[in-house]
Amino acid sequence: MILETWSDTCLARADRRAVGHIFFALAVFGVVLFIGWLWLTVLSVPVVLEFAAPGIRHFLTRRGTLALIEQFPWRPVSVSFVAGRRIGRSAYLKVDGSEKNLRLPELPERARVLVRHTGRVWIAGPDERGRVAVMTRGLAFLTRGRVVER
Known part of the structure; x- marks a missing residue:
């Protein structure tokens, strides 16, 4: 019961x-459009997509995340943390007692600090495709992650 309430909050x-x-x-794209320089607008598209990617990823995977939470x-x-495997906001976590790692596409710094301090996360899954909710x-x-081979 308490975990369900906490997962709803999360x-x-x-x-x-x-x-x-x-x-x-x-908002960034709107400011660039307001400036009105065509070359700046074209150059800003990849930057805007990079800013929006975590939000878009969340909404595209939200239904699958809910299914994992309900099923497991x-x-x-x-x-x-796996040393040397950080690329931007993504993270690789070594699971103690397992030959597999967790790959998380997004783990902000404040969550990294908590995981380093506690050494623990809560997971639901994995399903048959290796997806987990963390x-x-x-x-x-x-967030939703994936179980990967070491």
């Missing part, structure tokens, strides 16, 4: 964060 926070990413990207119970997993306790953060 999902609501993820929804707000995704809307914020998309709104910020649209939450369970704690001890993890540590959340932290103490910081309302939820």
Whole structure:
């Protein structure tokens, strides 16, 4: 019961964060359009898409994340970061007692600090395709990741 309430809180926070990413990207694009320089508008499209990508990814995978949460119970997993595998906001976590890693497409710095401190995340899954829902306790953060081979 408590985990379901916390996962609802985390999902609501993820929804707000995704809307914020998309709104910020649209605001940047609106400013560029307001300036009216065609070359700047064309050059800004990749930057705007990069800003909006986390929000778009969240809404495209939201239904699958909800299915994982409904299908699998939450369970704690001890993890540590895989050295040298950070690319931007993505993260690779080594699962203790397993030969597999978790790949998370987005893990902001404040969530990284919490995971480093506690060494634990809560996961629902994996399903037959290796997808997992991952959340932290103490910081309302939820994302969807994938189980990958080391």
